[in-house]
Amino acid sequence: MARPQAPRGQGRARVLAAALELFALHGVSGTSLQMIGDHLGVTKAAVYYQFHAKEDIVLAVVESAVEQLRGHIEAAEAAPTPEESTVVALDGLIDVVLAHRQVVASMLSDPEVTRILEAHEDFNDLTTRLGEQLLGPEPSQRRAVAVPLLALGIAHAGADPHLVDMDDDTLRAEMRHLGRVLVEASSRTP
Amino acid sequence: MARPQAPRGQGRARVLAAALELFALHGVSGTSLQMIGDHLGVTKAAVYYQFHAKEDIVLAVVESAVEQLRGHIEAAEAAPTPEESTVVALDGLIDVVLAHRQVVASMLSDPEVTRILEAHEDFNDLTTRLGEQLLGPEPSQRRAVAVPLLALGIAHAGADPHLVDMDDDTLRAEMRHLGRVLVEASSRTP
Structure with missing residues (x-):
């Protein structure tokens, strides 16, 4: 047709x-x-x-994820305490990854997508803001390691073949729990 | 010359x-x-x-990492309890990633390397054994999520630009601590 x-x-x-x-x-x-x-x-x-062009399709997929992420980051930035901001940002990241679960790993590791994302200033700005919300103000050295470990782990585990049979809601609940455990373990002691 | x-x-x-x-x-x-x-x-x-050929160079790098990993996995398999096996496997994974810290992320996401690794039966066998040691016998659903999150997080965080200025020993200590926290949080309650 x-x-x-x-x-x-x-x-x-x-x-x-x-x-x-x-x-x-x-x-x-x-x-x-x-x-x-x-x-x-x-x-x-x-x-x-x-x-x-295929690039326009990739951009459309990326843009839908970017819009979702933007909403979560704005909610995190508006949260009343840094601790709450971190948890809102964490849950938002998990939701965006799970919404694109089937493709996120292949897209993250695709040089064509990397090139498109690098040229997408808006996306770089959002990942910086996401990082700031996950780190919190004056992060401990432990938090500085926990954040990339957690963020990259969530992004790549979303498409792991070992988890392909786990439904979204179960995976979301487990990721949220494990994320909170790492956030807690890397909080500054009072 | x-x-x-x-x-x-x-x-x-x-x-x-x-x-x-x-x-x-x-x-x-x-x-x-x-x-x-x-x-x-x-x-x-x-x-x-x-x-x-470049493939032979990639294979030589991969083989050095595979040999290191094999040693750690054998040590994990020989540990007296499943809990100790998990920790030995975790520390071994962290050591192998940190020994190849500069290249591990670019290699993990390179389609040429993926193709070489997929053809390397020995490597597939080792990652299966690593997974078994990290999961432990009859893993909880939480452990089933924690293991890929942790393993992929460690592998990709090793080369994260935000951690490039952190020395190997500090990064190793923080990764070990955070890994133990997730292992503990996903252990079966007695």
Whole structure:
């Protein structure tokens, strides 16, 4: 079908959903507009009508995650105490990772995505703000190690093959618990 | 110099050290035999005399890490109790990551390295054994989440830009402490 029959918004959503499935299977670098078309049973031209390059699809996925993350960070920044800010930021990070669980690992380790993210100033700004909320003011040396360990661990574990059969709610609850344990263990003693 | 003047063993070590420096700067995919030669002030042919392909250099780096890991896993398997096995495996993982701290993240996320590791049956067998020692017998659901979170967090945090100024001993001590905290928090209650 050279001319999509669905309205453009719906067509975009279908292309995005198909792209995410294929990214999870083949990685971003291993997925082409042609493969997305084949998966949807439409021509490559129909995919092209929605997104002119794979980079635009990656950007759309990234932007949806960035918007989610922004909301969580703003909530963390508005929390009444640094301790609460840290926990709100932690829970937000876990939610964003789990919302993109199937693709987050392949996207994190894909050089094409890295290049797109590095060029995305907004994203760099948000990860800095996320780091600040997770660290808290005047972080201990232990907190300085706990934050990257926890953030990178959550991001990569979300797609770990050993956890693929664990449902989102169980995984969310366990990650929240383990995250709080590390935050607590790296708090400055009073 | 078309004919290396140092004995072969020493030449190999110099090429490996230069390759590791360049992998850390440019990633594995972004490093060529020519670049390694330029870095050492020798011809590409002199590098070729030691390693016929970049894959052989990657394999040599991986094999050194695999040998280290094997020693730690054997020690973990020989520990008298499952609790001690978990801690020995944890400390071993931290040591292997810190010994390759500059390159571990770029190597973990490099598709070329992934392909080499996947073909390396020995490595897959070792990561399975490492997982078994970290999980312990009949792991709780919490431990099943804690292990990938911790292992992937340690592996990726080792090269985190925020921790680049922290010396190995401090980072090792903090990672060991945080690891023990998560192991403890995910132990079966008696």
